[in-house]
Each structure stands twice: as C-alpha cells, then as structure tokens.
Amino acid sequence: MANAAEGKTPCSICQKVAGIFICRGCGKDFCYRHVAEHRQEINKQMDELTTNHDHFQQRIAEQEAQPNCHPLIQKINEWEQESIDKIHRAAGDARKQVITILGIHRTQ
Numbered sequence: 001m002a003n004a005a006e007g008k009t010p011c012s013i014c015q016k017v018a019g020i021f022i023c024r025g026c027g028k029d030f031c032y033r034h035v036a037e038h039r040q041e042i043n044k045q046m047d048e049l050t051t052n053h054d055h056f057q058q059r060i061a062e063q064e065a066q067p068n069c070h071p072l073i074q075k076i077n078e079w080e081q082e083s084i085d086k087i088h089r090a091a092g093d094a095r096k097q098v099i100t101i102l103g104i105h106r107t108q
Contacts, residue, residue: 013037 008017011031021035022028030038063070 008020009022009029010017011020011034012028013034014031016031018031020029020031023030023035023038025042028038067073
C-alpha cells in the first residue's frame with residue numbers, strides 16, 4: 001500500500017508533510033504552523049525595507065533642500081579656503097621681500 005505522504009515535499013522547517021503551502025516568493029514549502037511564522041518574517045523584512053526606503057528618501061530630500069551641506073560641496077569649500085589662505089601667505093611673503101629689497105636700494 002502506498003503512503004499518502006509519498007511524493008509530497010516536507011515543510012522546510014519541521015519536515016512534516018501535512019498541510020503543505022508553497023511560498024511563491026522563496027519557493028520553500030511550509031506546514032500550516034510554519035507558514036504563519038514565514039509570513040511574519042516576510043512582514044518584518046518588508047517593514048525594515050520600508051523604513052530604510054523612508055530614511056533614504058528623507059536624506060535625498062534634505063540634500064536637495066540644502067545642496068551646500070553635501071559632503072562633497074563642503075570638501076570643495078575647505079579646499080577653496082585653504083587655497084585662499086596659501087595665496088594670502090604667499091602674497092604677504094612677496095610684499096615683505098619687495099619692501100626689504102626696496103629698503104636696501106634706498107640705503108645704498
């Protein structure tokens with residue numbers, strides 16, 4: 001006599017063959033008890049994905065509202081200020097040298 005459970009795939013969690021449901025998303029088989037747990041896990045993952053999506057959307061909106069706060073813009077601003085400071089120092093050094101040279105030539 002053939003076993004009624006023959007040919008059926010067992011639950012991927014408890015290995016029981018009774019009341020099997022197949023998840024179309026992951027392709028795994030679940031018994032009635034574990035299909036509810038699987039559904040809860042999927043809902044949890046969906047909630048996490050939705051939360052991450054919302055945070056990402058919020059960051060994009062903030063960057064669009066305040067483009068000058070973007071880290072790359074801030075780096076460019078720092079580079080600009082450092083360059084200006086270097087130019088001011090070089091110009092100050094050049095002035096001192098010219099004043100020194102002019103002072104030497106006057107005394108001669």
